Amino acid sequence: MAVETLLVAIGPKDYDRVERLAEETIDIATPTGADVVLAHAFTQDGFDEARSNLHFDDATPGQVATHSATIRDLEDVLEAADVEYTVRGAVGDPGETMVEVAETVDADIVVVGGRGRSPAGKAIFGSVAQTIMLDAPCPTLYVRTGTE
Template sequence: MAIDTMLVAVGPRDHERVARLAEETVDIAVPTGARVVLVRVFSQEGYEKTLSALHFDDPTTDDVARRDATIRDLEEVLDGAGVEWEVRGRIGDPGDAVVEVAETVDADVVVVGGRDRSPTGKAVFGSVGQQILLSAPCPVLYVRTGTE
């Protein structure tokens, strides 16, 4: 399987695992020459809060996503490794939005971070990572860090 495009899903709590996300992404992107698409999905409330703090004149969701600290940290690592990247921003359900972007960019692999969760925790609280694993149009690399 050739890997031409990687999609890296970045969530609001991924600052805790940015080093692992960056490491796993670079480990695949460099030898394959893959382009990396970083996607940040906002809730409507989170987007409006972020937007008001940024003082932008008519920005796109992509513009707002580019200002995310975790996105910027990943960009720095990707630049240092010579990896081509771009940023996409979306508003809505994270699982649905990541799957939609994966389809749009014709991703060959999706990289998503998450925590260890008990089976009960998954059943009661749901899991964006699990939703992506089950719905993505391509293989998913789940980068796990820490425990709940």
């Protein structure tokens, strides 16, 4: 399978996964020369809050995403490894929105982070990573860190 486009799905709680997400992204993108897309999915409330905190009243989701600490940390690691990337932002249900972004960019693989959860935890709280893994139009690489 040729990997031309790699989507890294970033959520608001991925700040503690940057190293692992970057590691896996570099391991795939470097030998394949894949285009890397860092995508941040905001809920509407999360987007409104981030835009307000940045004093960017008319900002697009992409502009707000570029100011995400997690995105910036990933950018630092990717730049140090000479991996080129673009940043996208989107607003909506995080799992469904990432699936839509994967379709839009014609991703060949999606890298998504998550924490280990009990079956009851998944049933109660849902799982963005699970939605992406089940509904993405391409294979996904699940990068697991810690437990909840």
